Structures are given as structure tokens and as C-alpha cells.
Amino acid sequence: MNKPSLWERYLTKEIGIEFKACLYFFALLFFYCVYRLCMGFKVAEILHMAEMIFLTYIVGYIQVFLLWNFDESDELGKKEIVGISICTLIYTAVSYFGNWFDKNIYVTAGFAGYVIFLYVCVYFVYKCRRKIDDKILNYDLELFKTRSEKEE
Numbered sequence: 001m002n003k004p005s006l007w008e009r010y011l012t013k014e015i016g017i018e019f020k021a022c023l024y025f026f027a028l029l030f031f032y033c034v035y036r037l038c039m040g041f042k043v044a045e046i047l048h049m050a051e052m053i054f055l056t057y058i059v060g061y062i063q064v065f066l067l068w069n070f071d072e073s074d075e076l077g078k079k080e081i082v083g084i085s086i087c088t089l090i091y092t093a094v095s096y097f098g099n100w101f102d103k104n105i106y107v108t109a110g111f112a113g114y115v116i117f118l119y120v121c122v123y124f125v126y127k128c129r130r131k132i133d134d135k136i137l138n139y140d141l142e143l144f145k146t147r148s149e150k151e152e
Contacts, residue, residue: 013064013065016064016069016072017057017060017061017064018060020056020060020063020064020071021053021056021057021060022056023122024056024059024060024118024122025052025053025056027114027118028052028055028056028091028115029044029049029052031111031114032044032048032049032052032100032101035100035101035107039102048098048099048100051094051098051100052100055090055091055094059087059090059091062086062087062090063083063087067082067083067086067087068080068083070082070083070084071083071084071119071122071123071126072123072126073123074127074130076120076123080123084116084119084120087115087119088112088115088116088119091111091112091115092108092111092112092115095108095111096108
């Protein structure tokens with residue numbers, strides 16, 4: 001069996017970052033839109049949405065290349081909590097200084113809690129996905145073994 005090329009490994013990381021950016025952008029935008037609706041606005045600021053999408057890509061690269069891809073780890077340990085804390089701090093600081101929530105400290109604190117909750121949920125989603133993938137791979141392996149035995 002051939003080892004994946006450097007290009008294939010890089011492409012796999014890029015696809016993962018793309019998926020993370022979409023997932024986290026949707027979640028951030030949801031919180032932002034709920035806030036805007038509660039404040040009586042039926043529109044969202046395009047500048048804020050642009051900041052969110054660029055930020056999710058930047059944080060995605062940080063997660064994958066600098067912070068051990070912590071949301072896809074096998075367990076939530078100290079290292080993963082540090083990663084969650086750093087990324088939450090980044091998102092919260094940009095939301096505050098980018099004026100996403102009108103510099104309302106209570107909403108910004110709620111946003112920080114939401115981001116932490118989001119990371120924990122994503123961790124469990126990835127964990128469930130790995131279990132399902134393992135189950136499928138084991139099933140496929142058993143099918144392959146029985147096919148190989150019949151051919152002999």
C-alpha cells in the first residue's frame with residue numbers, strides 16, 4: 001500500500017480546515033443573528049460577517065497547525081482545554097473589538113460561553129464520527145476477509 005503523498009496529506013488538512021470554517025462560521029453567524037434580531041434589527045452587517053468568515057479560517061489554521069487539532073482529539077485533556085481557551089479568547093476579543101455585539105460586555109461574555117459550548121459539541125461530533133468510521137472500516141475488513149477466504 002502506498003503512503004499518502006505530501007500533497008495528499010496537505011489536501012486532507014485543507015479540506016478539514018474548510019469544513020471547520022464552514023461549521024464555525026455558521027455557528028457564529030447564528031449567535032450573531034439571534035443577537036441582531038433581539039436588538040430589533042432584521043439585517044446583519046456585511047463587515048461583521050466578513051470578519052467572521054476570515055476569522056474562522058485563521059482560527060482553523062491555528063487549530064490544525066499550531067494547537068494539535070484539539071477539537072478532533074480522542075479525549076478532552078489539559079492540552080485540548082488550552083486550545084479551546086486560546087481560540088475562545090481570539091473569537092471573543094475580535095467580537096468585542098470588531099463591535100459585533102455593540103461592545104456589550106454581558107453579550108460578549110455569553111458569546112464566549114457559547115463558543116466554549118460549541119467546541120465541546122464539535123469535539124463530541126468528531127468523536128461519534130470516529131466511532132462510526134471505525135465500525136464501517138471493521139465491517140469492510142470482515143467482508144474483505146470472508147471474500148479472501150472464499151477465493152482461496
